[in-house]
Amino acid sequence: MALIRKKTGNFLEDFRLGQVFRHKGGRTITEGISAHFTDVCFTANPLHKNFHYAQTYGYEAMPVPPGLLMAVAFSQTVEDISENARANLEYIDVRFGALAYPGDTIETETTVLGLRASKSRPELGVVHVQSVARKQTGQVVLAYQRKVQVFKQDADAKVEQGEIEPADIQIELEIPAYDPNTSYADSAHLTNPDTYLEDFRPGDTIEHSRGRIVTEEHIFLTGMLDNASQVHCNQTMIDRDPDRYLGGRLVVYGGIPFALCLGLSSPDISDNSLGDTVYKTGRHTAPIFSGDTVFASTEITGVRDYPGRDDIGILEATLRGHKFEGKGADEKRVDIFYLERELAVKRREHYAKS
DSSP, X not given: OOOOOOOOSOOGGGOOTTOEEEOSSOEEOOHHHHHHHHHHTTOOOGGGTOHHHHHHTTOSSOOOOHHHHHHHHHHHTHHHHTTTEEEEEEEEEEEEOXXXXXXXXXXXXXXXXXXXXXXXXXXXXEEEEEEEEEETTSOEEEEEEEEEEEXXXXXXXXXXXXXXXXXXXXXXXXOOXXXXXXXXXXXXXXXXXXXXXXXXXXXOEEEOSOOEEOOTXXXXXXXXXXXXXXXXXXXXHHHHSGGGSGGGSOOOOTHHHHHHHHHHHTTTTTTTEEEEEEEEEEEEOSOOOTTOEEEEEEEEEEEEEETTEEEEEEEEEEEEEEEEESOGGGOEEEEEEEEEEEEEEEOHHHHTOO
8 A cells, every 4th residue: 555645737837938738638618617617707708698699600619718718728728737837927929710619529639839937036937838729620719828937846956947939839719700791780779888999099008897806706716617726715824824925815816806906907998899819918917816896897999800800800909907905095006917819800991880
């Protein structure tokens, strides 16, 4: 008889440049998961909530919203890449491709692009990876890079440091063709009248009116997405070494405030969007804990034509999330999230006029 203590996840010294992980499990996205996540995040776009509306626009079914797709693909990488992480540092070049629908199965593969040991904190370092998520057809639904701060298991361990170039992943958002014979205007009452491309002006900042408290439900959501990182669910681990972890408390999985900010902004920004095309860069600037309320704002940074399509255009925006700490005169606004995003947004003249 033997007592076997299993090790899960990799520490900084376990990674190698160019190493490829084909992550375990995969995830079939069910209608239940999609509906639950969409409702929790206050997503307003009827493409993700109204089957008839989605069919009118040429979709097979209600497409999986980008925040959920990102969370699923990200979570699949956690056991191999960030189960022993302290913090997720940056999202880079997040691009969306083939559409995913309930019933599709997502599998993700990750390549290690960079490794760097910390000079100031010998127990930590940064791992830079590129992940590609595909559905069962082999089509790429999402490709992205991220940088994550990972603990060493042995503070004196050697780390293979360096950086290699990311793979050139050819990916473009799948958008159904515009059909001039479809009466899109008959469905225009299902979205806000002031969120077409023509309504946005570079330089404007929109403070979104709704907030959403994060409760202990974050642990359920994290498990539902297969994210095994212990900093989100193992209170005993935190209590035994509180100085090692952010705030000495369970940290809410970053995919949740990420998706919450997208959802809170959606009535004002993406209600008439046909999809997010790219997130150039994003980062969590402060942790979220149970009991915090998430708010969001969006700065409009640009509007331009969509290549090959005159019915839609590209909206460039910077999404920021924040929370408030303290009460009364001591209340202060704390930035928690930053995301540079581009969306494919409908033009009113094609979709709202009879």
